[in-house]
Amino acid sequence: MSFSPGSLPRTGIGIDIHAFAPVEDAVPLWLAGLFWEGETGLSGHSDGDAVAHAAADALFSAAGVGDLGTHFGTDRPQYKGASGVRLLAEAARIVRAAGFEIGNVAVQFVGNRPKFSPRRLEAEAVLTAAAGAPVSVSATTSDALGFPGRGEGITALATALVIKTTTPVPER
Numbered sequence: 001m002s003f004s005p006g007s008l009p010r011t012g013i014g015i016d017i018h019a020f021a022p023v024e025d026a027v028p029l030w031l032a033g034l035f036w037e038g039e040t041g042l043s044g045h046s047d048g049d050a051v052a053h054a055a056a057d058a059l060f061s062a063a064g065v066g067d068l069g070t071h072f073g074t075d076r077p078q079y080k081g082a083s084g085v086r087l088l089a090e091a092a093r094i095v096r097a098a099g100f101e102i103g104n105v106a107v108q109f110v111g112n113r114p115k116f117s118p119r120r121l122e123a124e125a126v127l128t129a130a131a132g133a134p135v136s137v138s139a140t141t142s143d144a145l146g147f148p149g150r151g152e153g154i155t156a157l158a159t160a161l162v163i164k165t166t167t168p169v170p171e172r
């Protein structure tokens with residue numbers, strides 16, 4: 001059996017880490033596309049949504065079109081305070097414009113809080129709508145070890161699968 005070059009699905013990986021902001025700063029927590037009332041927020045140039053950022057980075061990685069910094073660098077004022085959902089939707093648009101369709105994105109974050117499982121389906125629906133393809137999200141603690149275990153921040157790790165469908169649509 002032979003395959004033409006570039007016809008096989010491509011996988012990608014993305015990791016994002018954000019620290020929790022000092023409690024006195026009263027930063028709202030946005031994670032996995034959801035607002036988490038009463039929880040300490042994550043610091044960042046955008047809304048700090050590590051789950052959405054990891055998902056976007058995995059899409060860029062799968063398509064081979066750079067990374068979060070390439071497209072949404074902190075030097076771009078238009079992304080200051082941008083929601084993770086907006087960045088993920090924008091990443092999906094860029095990947096499709098490069099001639100790929102998205103198979104799926106899978107994300108897992110490491111952190112004690114927020115307690116994720118009660119809102120997993122809600123988060124998956126929001127991120128799936130943003131990407132226009134299935135996004136699954138899971139969570140784990142680090143058994144009290146390391147910075148997530150000390151409650152200092154969150155790590156999110158994502159994989160994505162894309163397949164080449166067309167020749168790239170030039171960006172305007």
Ligand SMILES: Nc1ccn([C@@H]2O[C@H](COP(=O)(O)O)[C@@H](O)[C@H]2O)c(=O)n1
Pocket residue numbers: 111112113114115116117118139140141142143
């Ligand atoms: N922030 C989190 C972390 C974990 N969960 C759920 O708890 C399960 C057990 O976590 P372990 O770290 O002991 O593996 C995990 O599988 C998640 O379902 C969560 O909801 N929120």
Ligand SMILES: C[C@@]1(CO)OP(=O)(O)OP(=O)(O)OC[C@H]1O
Pocket residue numbers: 016017043044045046047048049053068069072073074079080081082
């Ligand atoms: C998303 C961007 C841009 O607003 O800012 P941050 O919220 O700091 O997030 P990070 O994951 O560090 O990625 C880099 C930036 O491009």
